[in-house]
Amino acid sequence: MRVETIRAIPLLATLETPQRIGLATFTKLGATLVELRSDTGSSATASASADTRAPRVWAGIVDDLLAPLVTEQDPFDTERLWDRMFRVLRSFSGHGRDMLVEAIAGMDIALWDLKGKATGLPRSALLGGAVRTRLREHASSVVVREPEAMAADAVGLVGQDFRALKIKIGTRWRMTLLSSAASAALSATAWTS
Numbered sequence: 001m002r003v004e005t006i007r008a009i010p011l012l013a014t015l016e017t018p019q020r021i022g023l024a025t026f027t028k029l030g031a032t033l034v035e036l037r038s039d040t041g042s043s044a045t046a047s048a049s050a051d052t053r054a055p056r057v058w059a060g061i062v063d064d065l066l067a068p069l070v071t072e073q074d075p076f077d078t079e080r081l082w083d084r085m086f087r088v089l090r091s092f093s094g095h096g097r098d099m100l101v102e103a104i105a106g107m108d109i110a111l112w113d114l115k116g117k118a119t120g121l122p123r124s125a126l127l128g129g130a131v132r133t134r135l136r137e138h139a140s141s142v143v144v145r146e147p148e149a150m151a152a153d154a155v156g157l158v159g160q161d162f163r164a165l166k167i168k169i170g171t172r173w174r175m176t177l178l179s180s181a182a183s184a185a186l187s188a189t190a191w192t193s
Contacts, residue, residue, distance in 0.1 A: 048106020
């Protein structure tokens with residue numbers, strides 16, 4: 001099997017209401033998908049970016065820098081391809097971190113997906129088998145707003161049976177306000193583990 005084509009797909013949408021996450025306010029959200037197709041007709045898709053504001057940047061890294069390194073290669077040569085991508089991108093950044101490694105991660109995940117489809121095995125089996133059979137889920141939907149609204153969001157998520165929440169705090173003064181509002185709201189909720 002060989003990787004025949006690689007295509008980065010940048011996606012970007014304008015939000016009706018800006019979202020505050022931590023110290024950043026987002027007016028747009030996006031993602032960059034990596035699509036691989038093999039000479040056997042199999043295809044795989046993965047996300048290549050964590051930053052949602054500039055998907056065309058990641059698409060350029062994938063299309064212009066990574067695709068030439070992986071096209072016509074065997075997707076089962078995982079370590080060699082990852083090392084090759086890292087070495088080449090490291091020469092551009094001096095360190096090979098941040099957005100460049102995220103782009104490599106997208107390509108790497110798509111390669112594993114392609115291998116899983118070729119073998120009929122889940123990625124976990126290809127990576128040595130499942131470490132656990134159950135995962136504890138968490139909600140990551142409490143974004144920075146007024147503390148009372150954030151507390152209401154948290155209570156709503158607890159009402160949907162989430163037992164772990166990731167809360168975007170923002171600035172320090174909001175942390176104190178949120179902490180007291182969330183504590184009051186959550187203590188009023190039946191919280192059982």
